[in-house]
Amino acid sequence: MNKPGEIRLLALGLIRDGDRIFVSEGYDPVKQETFYRALGGGVDFGETSRAALEREFQEEIQADLTNIRYLGCIENLFTFNGRQGHEIIQLYQCDFADPKFYQLESLIFSESETHKHKALWIDIARFKSGKFRLVPEVFFEYL
Structure with a gap:
């Protein structure tokens, strides 16, 4: 944040595999709501967004990416944990270099010593039906 x-x-x-996408699970304790978002993270000063994408996947889940293609820029205004947030997202479509990631149902990864997260494959239909919440909602335009 x-x-x-x-x-x-x-x-x-x-990352898409047929009718499912690979996402990270998050939870907002104020709203008491679970949400899902594409994996990645912050771009460091002096780093390109593509290099940041590759670094974040390597740091978080030890995964190399391939077929990386820029999709677009998304501006996201939101509230999380009772605080207003503002993000500029450089969105890329990509694939896992190692096919083992397509066989996983889920995995646990750490962004820091205290923040553990779950990443998993979820059918796009579950997001479209409203059963699961994909953020930001403009992601639907890219599916």
């Missing part, structure tokens, strides 16, 4: 008054630049990777 960004500091108050700060705009955060992210690089996220949309």
Whole structure:
């Protein structure tokens, strides 16, 4: 989450396998709501968004990416944990280089010592039906 008054630049990777996408599970304790988002993370100063995407996947789940293609830029204004957030997302479509990731149902990864997250494959139909919440909602335009 960004500091108050700060705009955060992210690089996220949309990985699709047939009718399912690979996403990270999040939880907002104030809203008491589970949500899902493409994996990736912050772009460091002096780093391209593509390099950040590859670094984040390597750091978080030790995965190399292939067939990386820029999709577009998304501006995301949101509220998380009772605080307003503002993100500029550089969105990429990509594939896992190692086919083993397509066989997984889910995996646990750490963004830090205290923040563990779950990544999993979810059928796109579950998002479209409203059963699961995909954020930001504009991601639907890229599916």
